[in-house]
Amino acid sequence: MRTLPACLLLVLALSTQATQAAPPSVQKRLSRRAETGQLVEQILEGSLPVPTALSRLRLLRDEAHAAGALIRALPDLTDPRRLRDVTAVLAGLETRSAEPALVELAGHPDGAVRMYAVQGLGRLRSHRVEVLLPLLGDKSVGVRREVARALGASRNPKVGKALLDAARTEGDPQARVLLLEAVGASGDKKQAPALKTFLDDSSESSRFAAARGLCLLGAAEGFAFARKLLASEDKHVRRQGVALYEGLPVKLSQAALRPLLEDKDRTLAASAARILYQGGDKTMLSWLVLASWNAQGEEKLTYEKELETLQLADDERKALLRKAGMVK
Numbered sequence: 619m620r621t622l623p624a625c626l627l628l629v630l631a632l633s634t635q636a637t638q639a640a641p642p643s644v645q646k647r648l649s650r651r652a653e654t655g656q657l658v659e660q661i662l663e664g665s666l667p668v669p670t671a672l673s674r675l676r677l678l679r680d681e682a683h684a685a686g687a688l689i690r691a692l693p694d695l696t697d698p699r700r701l702r703d704v705t706a707v708l709a710g711l712e713t714r715s716a717e718p719a720l721v722e723l724a725g726h727p728d729g730a731v732r733m734y735a736v737q738g739l740g741r742l743r744s745h746r747v748e749v750l751l752p753l754l755g756d757k758s759v760g761v762r763r764e765v766a767r768a769l770g771a772s773r774n775p776k777v778g779k780a781l782l783d784a785a786r787t788e789g790d791p792q793a794r795v796l797l798l799e800a801v802g803a804s805g806d807k808k809q810a811p812a813l814k815t816f817l818d819d820s821s822e823s824s825r826f827a828a829a830r831g832l833c834l835l836g837a838a839e840g841f842a843f844a845r846k847l848l849a850s851e852d853k854h855v856r857r858q859g860v861a862l863y864e865g866l867p868v869k870l871s872q873a874a875l876r877p878l879l880e881d882k883d884r885t886l887a888a889s890a891a892r893i894l895y896q897g898g899d900k901t902m903l904s905w906l907v908l909a910s911w912n913a914q915g916e917e918k919l920t921y922e923k924e925l926e927t928l929q930l931a932d933d934e935r936k937a938l939l940r941k942a943g944m945v946k
Contacts, residue, residue, distance in 0.1 A: 672710040709738025729758035740768030770800030778806025795827040802831030868897035892924040
């Protein structure tokens, strides 16, 4: 049976007494800290699934403390499954305090541990590209996929060429797609000419990824590709065209997306509104809320799906409806 870490024993032993003696605000904080300690212990024991652990830790909003406790326990973990779970939790907590540990774990012999560690660095938009770049040639395809995402998220133009070179030799179709998109996300405009050559690739997914990368770089060829998709009579193809504008500032997307707000395909319209909002047009949040308010049945779900993506709080929704005169 594994011995409890001393810090957790102390928390669990004193939490009840300390909570009862403290002022209400302190009681709440101590109670949250004690619950965090219990969750950490369950993670270390392997008795709590990673998704459940992450969900509960996020609700407690004690990510940094949980990460610290897990990091202190790392040297004592000998079971590969527990180490994988702990690394996955550290990656999912998205707290900057975990970055040094994730950097170290990115060099671990176990492929799953490396993959989760790189995933965590990507979520933190880590600038430790010197750690990530060598992993472009990792033997694990899962690691290569995550390192493509992480390097793109770093927004470092210096990694653009390495990403494109890796895409040319990558045998896994999904990893290749991620690499091409990451070239665009890196912001290295010097790679645009080479990225354009992939628009004629035999793989449809590679062509789309190259267009996505070009759009992220603001290249005309990417937007021309998107316009062709939007001109299709197939609604699914048109939705692919809209997806090419994901993550772009409104100044680059509004000319193509604003007309779609009146499109008969309301899924297309709702996606366009959400992308415009995320690109900087704050009026689109009110547009989505009012559209949902006035919609019925399945059409209402179309708008709610986009609002869920934006994680709109109930009080913010009510404020927008009140401002529009829909509620008192």
